Structure formats: structure tokens, C-alpha cells
Amino acid sequence: MYRTHTCGQLRLSDAGTKVTLAGWVQKSRKLGGMTFIDLRDRYGITQLVVEADSPIAEAAASLGREYVIQVEGEVIERASKNAKMPTGEVEIKLSGLKVLNKAATPPFTIEEESDGGEDIRAKYRYLDLRRPPLQKALALRHRLAQEVRTFLDNEGFMEIETPYLIKSTPEGARDFVVPSRMNPGTFYALPQSPQTFKQLLMVSGYDRYFQIVRCFRDEDLRADRQPEFTQIDCEMSFVEQEDVLNTFEGMMRSMFKKALGVEIAPGIPRMSWYDAMDKYGSDKPDIRFGMTINEISDLVKGCGFSVFDASEYVGAIAVDGCAEYTRKQLDELTEWVKRPQVGAKGLVYIKLNADGSVKSSVDKFYSPEQLKAVADKCGAKTGDLVLVLCGPKRKTQGQLGVLRLELGQRLGLRNPQEFAPLWIVDFPLLEWSEEDSRFYAMHHPFTAPKPEHEALFYSDKKEDLEKVCANAYDFVLNGSELGGGSIRIHNADMQSRMFDVLGISKEDAEAKFGFIINAFKFGAPPHGGIAFGFDRVCALFGGQETIRDYIAFPKNNQGRDVMIDSPSKIDDTQMEELFLSSTYTEPCA
């Protein structure tokens, strides 16, 4: 061992002890002939001191940033203590120093906030990973993974590994595929999730399964999506929705407590998908603050304002204490909602001025009483600002939801250290695609309808099918979906019905899901499960919105790892062995 202690370990009580430390030179400075060195490792920073007349004074003075050194010396009490550091009461008076490895000057500073841009830090990810925020992020991830496993192990869940080389089932997102050399002309696929395998494990009687598992999706990458991501994947037999929600409420509360020391009250709130859409314009509402959406169609339609009259839906939110927004601010907000990312046609406002008067951009169509009625509906009080959007119902609610989040952000209502989890339940089972003229499964084709909607599910009418609620649930935290799942179809007939509804032919279903349809014939138990996006769980627990710092080696928005320069060309012999040729022609330079 190159050390007797870590750089985070020594305290005043160790004074007088002879120690050996090893680590990286965080910085070094000369002061009155003495050299002070901050030695860093994962565990902390310890100050080293070399006196002017020491035989190692010259060596100490010539150390560069990020040199790896091993030192010997005695722990002494510091003259000027640093209360901010756990080791701040001591320093090591060095008697020996050995350079274990030199270091070239890093291309950016290895500190809390680096001076390096995103690209250079990505290229030198191994240096960026030395920075304290990333070390903390990965330490949190480690802690959460251990606590998840401990909780689930204690609850009788078995961790069972499912294969990564599986079969392409082009329902949903695109698969990454892997050519098979031993079976020429054929491909494996990388799993988008272990969905079918975990259901087979229930058929096999494993009763409670979990896995922290990598999943793969070849999507055009939106911001903050990764081609490979990690799921906490779980499944249980002989359960109903209530059992799943209770179990994973327990898991989440345990993770908050063990990893963050945060107590989440039992009885995490539940909200129906319809309520979430109506009140928050989102299936993942941020309930850390109010400002909920109110339909005001019946208060404002038929009063001569043609824009509202022509709209399916008119909705509004009350913004606390913002009646004093200036014309300029309101114009800016109007431009903001008209951006293509939001897509509203315009924005109507109602100010409830401090003097009791009401001022609105639609004054000429509505009396102050009518406007006050709108404000009352929204729960607005004197000093508040009411913002109104109109259009098709779900679309407008969505726009109001986005506006709500933006204002929540601007008003500082979205404290990342506050945690407001909830369950969304009672999703529609099916989504109609006008474009493809078919239904898609809102979750996936193995999700069961709610027991009370089974008759509707077997109806031939589109409008009946649209009403069917799924036995499904999402776990939402602070406006992000962290997980989702459902009670599965465990009956072969019902599964066939689902494929029929989704327009998947018997042949296609057989080719893609034949083994699971078949498995269900041999005694499938009632079962259900859930999967959490572990990258996002870590980020949100860490109080961050983006997942990239919570993944040791993430890929960029083009799916590239710029550190290892991947993906890259492979040798011709590899292509030949795989019986593949590329049809791609490089664009002219």
C-alpha cells in the first residue's frame, strides 16, 4: 500500500502520528520560504508543508499541478486553521517526497467550477471526472444503487440478469442491432428494456424480480437523452396496482432517507392522468407549486370575442404577485409562448391591480365583472396576473403547462432541494394516431386495461377503445417522469386482443412475440411491474436537471463518445467476417 491514511482522514487527534499519504497535487504555493501543498484524493484534501531548509525543499517547489506524489511526514497542528475543511486543523510536516507520476498541464482547471468548455471537458472526460461536482454525482449514484438493491433484497426481490443480445422487435423505438458472425446474415438486437424477459421470469415463478440494467434506444437524440441508459427494472407476481404502488413508494422513501437524509411522508399523492392534463397540462406535473390550469371556456365564450368563441378550449393560470408586469414584460412573455417550442397563437392577460381595478388585453370584450369571474375561477387575488391561452383542449393545456413551468422557474418556485413526488394513474390504454390511422399502446402492448374497463376493451368502436383506462402508473418527481409501469396482461386471449387492437397481424405477433404468447399458455400468474430511469433518478436526487454529470462516460448529442472517438470505422476483415458491406458514400468535402 502506498499510504497509511487517505487525504480526508487526519484530524487534530492524530497530531504526532507519522503518516504516509498519496494523491494529486491540487495546488502548491511558497510562503516565507516554506512550501505549502494541497494533496487531493477522493476522500479529501490535506495540507502538506515543507520547510525552507528541508532536504526536499527543492523537490517540493518543483511540483506541478496534478502530479501524483507519495509523501511521508508527521501530523502537526496548524497555526491558521481552516474550519471549512474536515482536515483543516492539521497539516503534514514532510520528511519524504516521491513523485509517482508527473502530469502534463491539464487543459482546464480541476476545480468546483472548471474554466473548460463542454467540448474540451468531454474529450478529457477523465480529467473532468476529477472535479468535485462529478465525484459527488457518481458517489450519489453509487449510494442510490446500493440502497435500491438493499431495499429490494429485503423485500424478497431477486436480482436476475437478462440477456443483452436479444431479438429485434421493431415496435416502438429503433433497436441497435449486432450482426452475428456465427449465424451469417442475421442480427441480435440490444434490449430497449428487459420487458419480455421479466414477464417470462414471472411465468417461471420467480415472483419478485429486479435488475439495475442497461437499455438501448437508437433514437434521434433530443437534449438529455442517451443511446444507452440505465433502468431500475422490477416485476412482481400475484399483485394488483395497489401492491406495486405501495412497494415502490417504500423504495423511493427509503432512497430519499438513506441517500439524502430526506423524509418523504408516507402516502405519496396520486393523480389521474386526466386531472394531470387538465390541471397541469402535463402527464408529469411539477407539484412543488400551484398555479394550476383552469378551464374558463364557459366564462368567456359567447361574449363576442371571436378568438375565444372559435376555440375548443380556453384556459388560464394565476401568477402570484405579477400584476405589475410591464407592457415590455408581457410582450416578452407573448413572444415566448409564440415560439415554435411552445406554439401558442397569442397570450391574453388580466391584471388584478393593487388599487382593485382590472386591466386586460381584452377589455373591450369583457366587463370588469366578467374578468373578475375569470380571476376568481383561477383563485387569483389582488396583485396577481392571470394569463389566458386558447385552442384545441389538450394542446392548449400543454402550452399553459409549459408557461406555468417557465413562470415557476422565473419566480423561484422550483427549488431543486425540495422534493415533491406523486403517482400518475388511470392513463388511457391506447392512443389513436391520425397519421397512421391506428391505435398505439400508450405504455406498451403488454399493459392490461383496468378490470372495470375490460368490456370496453373488447368493443369494436373506436370511441369505446379511447375510453379504456390502463392499469398503469407513472412515478413523477418535480416535473420529471422517473418511472412507469403497469399491471400486465397475463391471459393469452387478452394479449391476442391487444395485438388485434394495435393492428399487429397474427403473423407479425407470432414472429415478434411468439415466445411470450406461447409462454402465457403454460400458466402465467397475474403480474405487474415498474421501471425507473436510474440516470434521471440520480440527477433529480442530486438537485440537477441534466443527467450527463451522473453518467461516468456519457455520449454527446450525436451519440458520440468524443473521448474514445467512437463510433468509428472497423477493419475490412471485420466487415468481411460479418458478411457486411457498407452502402454509405462519404459526402464530398
Next chain:
Amino acid sequence: MYRTHTCGQLRLSDAGTKVTLAGWVQKSRKLGGMTFIDLRDRYGITQLVVEADSPIAEAAASLGREYVIQVEGEVIERASKNAKMPTGEVEIKLSGLKVLNKAATPPFTIEEESDGGEDIRAKYRYLDLRRPPLQKALALRHRLAQEVRTFLDNEGFMEIETPYLIKSTPEGARDFVVPSRMNPGTFYALPQSPQTFKQLLMVSGYDRYFQIVRCFRDEDLRADRQPEFTQIDCEMSFVEQEDVLNTFEGMMRSMFKKALGVEIAPGIPRMSWYDAMDKYGSDKPDIRFGMTINEISDLVKGCGFSVFDASEYVGAIAVDGCAEYTRKQLDELTEWVKRPQVGAKGLVYIKLNADGSVKSSVDKFYSPEQLKAVADKCGAKTGDLVLVLCGPKRKTQGQLGVLRLELGQRLGLRNPQEFAPLWIVDFPLLEWSEEDSRFYAMHHPFTAPKPEHEALFYSDKKEDLEKVCANAYDFVLNGSELGGGSIRIHNADMQSRMFDVLGISKEDAEAKFGFIINAFKFGAPPHGGIAFGFDRVCALFGGQETIRDYIAFPKNNQGRDVMIDSPSKIDDTQMEELFLSSTYTEPCA
């Protein structure tokens, strides 16, 4: 919840309790008008009883094997108790029964020993997984995984996930590759191990890393190899070989204790690679029994037996109590060693008969005293059989090693419930390939030479380089290598030297390992690590030789998953999106 208790839970103390159970019908039988049903789940089997006059008698009588049912009833004391079952003192007198799912008749019996062949069980893996031996195997695997993580977490290791979509580095075995749609003409590779990433994590200062991680190797599959397999992958900074061995001796002892209740004495033995080859003819010796190999060249050469005289090496083993082997048995053994799998030219024997006489197949070349000297060298005593092979040294030792294992097996010396771990150390760093006329790294190109052999490592002479020992170690249990690792090169100059020695050009090294060579310039700490083959760890802990039962969904020897029928063809549109075309032509039928 569909149940109040599991099928393994109820005891005599529960008599009188009203319970609800759910599970699978293991079997049902009628006896004097009553129906007895064995209800099974992961936790055990509980006997149900339905009386002849019960309103559910008819329903109970019509249940098939593997039906999934839910039952209500009262726990009662059994008339005829079954001491072999934890629930054997009670049965449930049913008042209600509901069929949750019917089951087609399984294609083989779901019992301890199935009547199904390997192929049919592979196709219906989800049914085979219901059998007790597989349930036990996966339960052991789960337990071991949790104990590994708990141990390493307590030792300050951080679990850090490394990417699966990485870069092809065709040193060693073949990579599986993954075409990138977003970066046409290029490929990711699936990792053969997270080797470079874990070393980068050490450069990043994470100090102690671990991961239970999937790895991929596109090899022509020998028996009991899988294209995807799982490793316990670990790395530590500021350590020497002694620290790594001590840490992982601790991990292994903890796994034995926690998962099996087996105490392994501290101080797991260590053996040099040279000793292992000389004494056991193997770099993974089974030390549960003796029968070690002895070189007898100097005792038998120059006595006129030209076969020995012409051989580089003559070696022998003493087989306990087998002097009475018949001519037929010895002929069979001779044929056995001459099979191509062993490859010996012939077999010489010396019998130390009970009457004190010596009988050998080479009597005419050697006096009884000379033969006794050979026997003495082997530690043979009256009643033993000495077996002799000759030829090139390492090859002959290997053949003697294989013969030794075979005889150990035949003589019942290889008890799978006995555990004899050891460390193999002091491996050669390099292996010369006559075929390619170059050196290969015996472990991998990041393994450091032993500090005392550094000067040899920089020598230009082949014979010097062959003498260099690696700072490497293998963990061996009962004749299987369970893990291996090394102290790594942490110095950029030494790494370049290694690439030179291996004949990897600067350009190739830069293209394949540029990022890690570069990383080492920024302050790499001394570090080393180890990886264990988790599938094999599980199998050996379970007392089995083959890993397949310890993997939930294994592939067959052609790399196929016959349950999901993978790999398979993919859609033309998928091929087009990936800019790929197949050059494979199906052979004519």
C-alpha cells in the same frame, strides 16, 4: 395482493388461521373421495385438501398440472405429516378456489430431474426455470451478487457503470460490433471488458471501483463459453500486488461464509505459475488432491530406452492404491491419453505390487531398483500405480495434468462440496508466438512487469523478455480459474515500451489506445485490479462444473437463443437505415 401467505410460510403454529394462497398446481391426486393438491411457488409447496362433499370438489378435481390458482381456506394439522417439507405439518382445508390461469400440458416434467432433453428445455426455458435446481442456482447467484456488493461497498469501492457502446480494439478476441445509424459507415463495439474505462477511473481519482458487468466476446464457442458473460470487475489505486490479493481474499472468504456458510481459512495459498505448471501441468491446479507431477528425466534417461532418451522431459504421477489395475484398464488408460484431446504418444506404467514386487511396461530397460527410484521420487508406496509420459516439457506436463484430473475424478477425489482456493502468481509477462513470430501479452497489454524485472523488460533480447515475470495473479478454485488481474502500467513510457514489445505500431497504438496513453500523461496513480468470471463463480459455489444453469437465459453452442429464436433477420428498412447490405448467400438446400 392475491395472497396472505406464500406457499413456503405456514407452520403448525398457524393452525386455525384463515389464509389465501396463490401458486401453481404441482400435482393433484384423489384419495378416498378427497382431493389433495400440492400448491407451489418460489418459496415452497403447501398441501391443499378438498373434501368430497365440498362445493368446490368438482373444480378441484379438474385442475391440471401447472394451472395457476388462488385458494382460500383454513390451516389445519395434517394427519400424516411430511418431515421433509418445512410446511409438512399442515395442510389447507379449502373453502374457495379460483383458477387464475389455465395451463397447457408442459412438454416436460417440472421436477427436480426433468424428463425433457436439452433442446426442448432450452426452447421452453421459462418452464425449465421453474425446476428447483434452476431456482436454487439463480437464488445463489442473487445472494452472491448482493454479498459481493455489500463487501466491496464496505471496503470503500464505488460501483461505477461504464459504457456498453464503445470502440472496437481488435487486440485479442473478436468484438461484437454495432452499426451506428446516426454516424453512417461507423460502428460501436461491445466491451470485452471495461479494462480501459476502469483504468481511466483510476486516473480520475475514484480510488476504488467495482462493477458487476456484462462483457461480450465473439469467439467460436467452446463448450461452456457464452458470447455474453458477467464479470465482477474491480480496480484499486495506490496498491501493490499484496494489497489486491488481501482485499479479494477477503471478498472471497466473505462470499463463502455469507452465501454458503463455508469458512475458508485466512491465508489462501499462493503458488507461482512455474510451480503450477511443473507440479500440476496446469495454470489452474485442482489442489483438492495430491497426485502431483514429478520430473524423472534424470532417473530414466541414458538407460537405453530410446523413447525417453529422445524426449526433452519425462514426468510421472503416483496413483494411490491402483497397482491392481488390470491389463484392460491400463490399455484403456493408454487409449485415453492417446486421444487427440490429450495427445500423448503412449503411456508407461510402474506397479508397486502388494507383494513388494515391481512390474512395469518398460521392465526390460530398467532394473527394479531404478523403477523403485522413480516411484520414490513420486512418493509412491506399495499398492500404488506410477504413470509416466514423455515429450516436450510443457506439453507433457499438460498431458500429465489432464491425466491427473481424470484419475482424480475416477477415484472420487474431486468433491464439489469441498473448496480449495489458491492464488497463482508470477506469470510470464509475455508469450512468444512461433506462428506470428511476435510476443503476445499473457494477460493484456496493460499488465506491468514485476518491479525487479523492469531492466529485463527493456532488454532487446528475446530470451530476456521471456524471463520477465508479470505483476499478475489468478484466483483458482477446484481446477477452474475464477478470476485474474494485475498491477497495471501507470507510466506512459512503460506503456509505449509494451506496445513496442508487442509489435503494435505507434500509429496503431495511437488509433486504438490513444486516449488511454494520453490520459496517463495527466497524472496516473499506481493501480491494479482484478476481474472474476461471475457465471463460473456461481457455478462452482453451487458445486457444478457448467455455467449454463446459473444464467437465466443462456445461449447455445452456436450462440443462439432458441427460446426467442435469435439472432434473426432484420427488416430491409433497418438495413437501409444503417447503410448496410449483406454479402451472404444462403447455401443451396
